[in-house]
Amino acid sequence: MSLHRILSLFVTVIAVLALGAAISLAVLTTYLHRTTVELETGLQSVRLAEEMQIDLLTYIQTRDPFLRTRVESDLRRKLHEARQYAGTPEEEALLRDTERLITSHFAKDGESPEEEHDDADLEQAFAALRQFIDINVEQAQASMRESERWDDLGDRIGISCSAVLILGIAAILIWLRRVAFQPVFEIQHAIRDFAAGRRDTRAPEHGPEELRLIAKQFNEMAVSLARQYENQSSFLAAVAHDLRNPIGTLKGSADILSAERKLAPETVSNLMAIIKRQVHSLDRMIGDLLDSARIEAGHLELRLKECDARPIAENVFELFNSGSRHHELTLTVPNAAVMLHCDPLRIEQVLNNLVSNAFKYSPPGSKIELRLEQVGEEVLFQVSDHGRGIPEAELPYIFEPFRRTAASKEEVPGVGLGLSVAQRIVRAHGGRIQVESQFGKGTTFRVHVPALTKAAQKLTA
Template sequence: MSLKRVITTAVVVLGMLSLVAAASLVVLTSYLHRTTDSLGAASRGVHLAEDLKVDLLELHRLSNPYMALREESVHSLARAESNLQAHLAEAVRTAQTERERTLLAEVERASSAYRVARTQTLGLPPERGVPELNARLETALAPLDQLVALNVHEAQAAQAQASRLDYLADVIGIGVAALLVMGGTGLLLWMRRSVFRPLLHISQSMRRFGSGRKRTRAPEEGPTELREMARTFNEMANSLGRQQEDQLTFLAGVAHDLRNPLSALKMSAALVTSGRPIPEERMQKTMALVRRQVSRLDRMVGDLLDSTRIEAGRFELQLEERDARDLAREVAELYQAGGSSHDLRLDLPEEPVLLSCDATRVEQVLHNLVSNALKYSPTGSRVDVVVGREGEEAVLSVVDRGIGISTEEMRNLFMPFRRSGRAREKAPGVGLGLSVARRIVEAHGGRIEVDSRPGVGSTFRVRLPLSHAAAHPSGAQPEGAGLLH
């Protein structure tokens, strides 16, 4: 489970809940506003219907024949008719439904008929005029009663709708709030268990490791990022542990390998300084032994110094143009002149193979490869030193028919302080030669390749870029030529 994915999902979900809550509140507010408007219109309709009824009743009261001749009654009658017309016009203007408009049309027709009948009954006696006006009044009041009932029903419906919307808003608000609280609480609890606790464990493991408890490892738990962090720390701790073990093994190996030549030198020095006469042949053998042990010590110390310079980043090359054939010839002649018990052969091309290199360092690489080939090959076996050219690369190969290298041993072949079991049994050493050789070759922009089969032999190929003059005889140089990577 990824921490980034969980937090992103939680934020998206909580954000969507917030948006849903906001949208719901906006929609519910709009519906409540419309419902409130409907309720207000219904209440206004009821008031207008009641006003129309009052106006009709007032008009009917003033239509009494006994009051028709009074000046006060005439003014009141005109005012009642004016109020009736004004209220009727306002009711028609504010009508919300087709049913309201139909009832108001009936009210208008009935009130008009009532006014006509009132005019016609002014000259009639009360016993005839009053019943006629009462009948017309009932006809005009009937649609007003229906209008009042209709507006009351609409007002009740609007109020019920408002109540439902209010309940729905409460449910949505409480539900969203509960979900937000539960989601936030769940996220915090999950982070406390799956994020903060693993982080605390990693921090504690780092502190323990830093305080000297080198076997401490962080538990790989929690989200993917924290597991990867713990795995990286554990790999670093394992690597440091392996390095420490390698260093201890290296120190033990150096001490052991130094003790052998030192013991031989000590015995030789004791023999020479014993004061007893020593035969010439014995003296020559003793001095040859001293030279071999000193050479061996010099090589071991040189490998140590080179490895130290490389690790410290102070490894420098003194570049010059040299023929790879000359370098290979000098190395081969050195071993041939030393009376090697192997058949060391040199295979060189006719054309020069020019390199821009540090000749001393390249010879050091060849020395290491040839020395290894001789040490790990049976006495009298053949060892070939071959110089060739492939494309824009010079290829310097050392081929032996020795013990060979297994696939498993090949993985650690160029690692410092690593030597296979058969190599340790065959010849002493500290395991730095091939590591230093590879770093020298890589500093020249080249690489080392190995082909080997146990019991058959090994072929080491050093591939180095040719000098610009050799690679481009016409004088043209590719972009970036002359840079050492």
């Protein structure tokens, strides 16, 4: 699973827990508020009932008409106020009975204030208020028990959420340390070791998906850099070897020519031919090196112009056909002009490299074909040989700089830059170069370059 998904899941779980805790707190707050209101209602009801009991006792014990009038007024007011706090039918019934009894007794006192009346009505009212108080006390106790239950539930929810949160954070920290950060440290160590010169160092590809991808990309980069280092080492060795051979030949020829004894004209002519061949080989090798350096620096110079592709192919044919004694080179070109927009010398350089390789890797007496044709909106140069071919496993790498096949390293001198330079020249023209090969049967290179369209030819005519 990816690091992004795991962290998203963790954040989602935390958010759900937080939302659940918030909802629980809101519900708990609502119920606690309700129990608080019920407790307050019960307390107010008990307070009013006890004050009415005191007023009844005061009314029974006093004979002062003024005090009785005031007590009567207070009782009626408190009865009216108590009805607002009555929350059950039973409470309302008790308050009605109390009011009826008190009103009846007050009516008797009002009809004959001088007479002594029985206080039984007031005592019954007192008892009703007592019962009213008991009901409210019981309700208050029930509200207290309900409040305690909700309070206990809130404590459990809080403790549970805290425990889950702590365990979740601890788990994600442990996971980050062992699963997420450990691969990061391993990649860091691999980079440090690789930078220190241990080119066989690779990063372990485990952990979250993103870190596995980073480790994989680092390993691919390490393999590529190691291969480039090996190629460059091989390149330096090849350059030293290939420079040493012609230089040694030149030195030997120069020593012979500088000798005091007189040489036969035929011997001098042979030595000069050897010197020319070696100088040509050195010139080509240095040219490939310079072209590769210019291409890497982005300074490849192209002198583009409209031209016929046939003279380019013919020049290459004449160059190699004149000096070819062991191979048969054929040229096939169309009768009509094949126009394209290119640097003729650079395209000729590409074809020279391909034909030269065909001569090098083909057995004596074999046939090499150079063909030119226009295919749709492209100009096609094709070089085919019937030589040893290229192993299928090495085909994807033949255009890499300093890359040479195993057989060519042993038998044919070179530094492995020709095909790389050729491919980049073709790409700079907006074209492409393809290769088909069967090991032991031969190789065909196809160079595709955009043709000059008829519309463009008319505009430039």
